[in-house]
């Protein structure tokens with residue numbers, strides 16, 4: 001009989017919005033939570049016996065009940081609580097992986113009573129993935145869709161040229177990307193003090209933004225490394241950072257046909273291409289640590 005391989009199951013994309021009322025000032029948490037469990041699941045696959053199966057519907061209910069019962073302190077904290085619950089409460093479940101996307105909301109200042117109006121932030125989506133096997137924790141946090149641009153301090157030249165190379169060397173170009181990043185924490189067991197997840201997230205985001213802004217770039221690869229290195233150097237709780245950076249090319253438009261010089265000393269007009277795009281991906285590791293974040297971030 002063919003043998004069952006790796007398997008996992010759970011409820012994906014539970015959309016949880018929690019409003020907390022502090023008098024007339026309200027707070028909002030907006031998450032997309034995916035639960036994935038594995039354990040003694042041979043029988044349900046081989047014979048259809050559901051004796052070991054906690055229904056995916058129950059995992060969904062647990063997400064909502066925990067949001068009410070325990071609150072959502074941070075995406076990581078919420079994921080840790082859920083993972084611990086599934087693994088410790090069900091003998092047939094040996095491993096839980098919780099993936100969370102968090103959408104940001106900003107307050108709209110209004111002149112009416114109370115603070116209860118919000119606008120979705122156009123910035124990044126925050127990400128967290130928590131994996132627990134009853135013994136060891138792995139927490140990988142990150143973000144996606146954080147779009148950044150430097151309008152100077154970027155060059156690209158001195159590259160390999162073959163008979164297909166047409167790219168002109170650039171000594172002053174736009175460097176733009178939409179940052180997708182993941183970082184792995186070295187917190188792995190309950191005896192270690194837990195990081196302050198929100199503080200860590202905010203600081204890590206500031207470090208990667210500062211490194212992007214402050215690096216005089218000779219390639220997006222160099223900028224990527226500077227972003228990762230700055231995080232490793234400043235955040236002791238993080239051992240590994242991986243980025244996937246699409247190079248959002250901006251091409252100077254040829255305006256000669258219209259008798260216009262482009263660029264001029266103080267103005268330039270670009271065509272912002274959406275595809276194809278260069279895709280620059282790399283991991284930056286703390287010395288002596290092993291990589292754990294998969295090469296393809298869509299697999300995380």
Ligand SMILES: O=c1[nH]c(=O)c2[nH]c(=O)[nH]c2[nH]1
Pocket residue numbers: 156167218219220221247278
């Ligand atoms: O920063 C860059 N890195 C590359 O590898 C590359 N390749 C390319 O065509 N443009 C760029 N820019």
